[in-house]
Amino acid sequence: MQRLRRHVVVKVQTPCRDARDAASLSQMNRVHHLYCASRHWARAAEQKLVPWALDGVDLGEDVLEVGPGLGATTRVLARRPGRLSVIELENSSAQRLRTEFAPRVDVLQGDATNMPLPDSRFSGVACFTMLHHLPSPESQDRLFTEACRVLRPGGVFAGSDSLGGSVVFWLFHITDTFVRLEPEELADRLQTAGFVEPRVHAIKSSVRFVARKPK
Ligand SMILES: C[S@@+](CC[C@H](N)C(=O)[O-])C[C@H]1O[C@@H](n2cnc3c(N)ncnc32)[C@H](O)[C@@H]1O
Numbered sequence: 001m002q003r004l005r006r007h008v009v010v011k012v013q014t015p016c017r018d019a020r021d022a023a024s025l026s027q028m029n030r031v032h033h034l035y036c037a038s039r040h041w042a043r044a045a046e047q048k049l050v051p052w053a054l055d056g057v058d059l060g061e062d063v064l065e066v067g068p069g070l071g072a073t074t075r076v077l078a079r080r081p082g083r084l085s086v087i088e089l090e091n092s093s094a095q096r097l098r099t100e101f102a103p104r105v106d107v108l109q110g111d112a113t114n115m116p117l118p119d120s121r122f123s124g125v126a127c128f129t130m131l132h133h134l135p136s137p138e139s140q141d142r143l144f145t146e147a148c149r150v151l152r153p154g155g156v157f158a159g160s161d162s163l164g165g166s167v168v169f170w171l172f173h174i175t176d177t178f179v180r181l182e183p184e185e186l187a188d189r190l191q192t193a194g195f196v197e198p199r200v201h202a203i204k205s206s207v208r209f210v211a212r213k214p215k
Helices: 002-006 019-026 030-036 039-053 072-077 091-101 137-150 167-172 183-192
Strands: 062-066 083-088 105-109 122-128 151-162 196-202 206-212
Touching: 030 039, 039 072, 039 122, 039 151, 039 206, 062 072, 062 137, 072 083, 072 091, 072 122, 083 091, 091 105, 122 137, 137 151, 137 183, 183 196, 183 206
Parallel strands: 062 083, 062 122, 083 105, 122 151
Antiparallel strands: 151 206, 196 206
16 A cells, blocks of 8 residues: 555556557557657657666567557667567557568557567567556556566566656646656566566666566
C-alpha cells in the first residue's frame, strides 16, 4: 500500500488486459504525440537518451525494443549491427514503424505485458520513456517478468524512463498516463521479476537501469 500510494498516476484508469482497451489506455495526448514525432525529440534520443541509457551496456545481436512509439529510439537502435524487433501497443504507431523500418526491423503490434513471443529468444531487451505509460506498477512488473521470459539465459534488460518534474513534461501528460518509477524500488522489482545484478542510476529527471537474466 505504502508503495502504491507514492506512485503518481496522472490519469486514473481501470487496468484491462484486453488489447483494444489497453491501446486506448496507452494513448498519449496530442501534443505529446507531436513532440515524439519531432526532430527535437529525434535529436535528443540520438544524442542523449539512448547513449545515456545504454552507456556500457551490450545488448547483443538479437534485440527487442518494447514501446518504440514513433521510432525515435528505434532509429538509433537500428544502426547497431544485428537483428532488431519491436513491439508497440498502438496500431497506428506500429503501422508507421513498418513504413519506416520494415523489413530490416521486425515490427509487432502487441502488448509488452503479455508478449506473443517465445521464451529465451533475445540477447537483449530495451525500453525507453515507455514504462510510465503503463497504467499501474503491477503492469510495469508484468512487463519486467515478460522481458525476463523472452531473454536468453545471460541476456540483458536495459532502459530508461522519465521521472517528471518539468512543466513541459506535465503538460505532455495532461489526460495521459504517468505512473512514475521510483528509482529506489526498481532494483528490488527487477529482482522479483527474475533478474540478477540490477543497477539503477537516477538523475533529476530520468532513471536508467540494467539487469541480467541468470545464466
Ligand atoms: C512516450 S512513447 C516512447 C517511444 C520511444 N521509446 C521514444 O522514447 O521515443 C511510449 C510508447 O509505449 C507504448 N506502450 C505503452 N504501453 C505499451 C505496452 N503495454 N506494450 C507495448 N507498447 C506500449 C505507447 O503506445 C507509446 O508508443
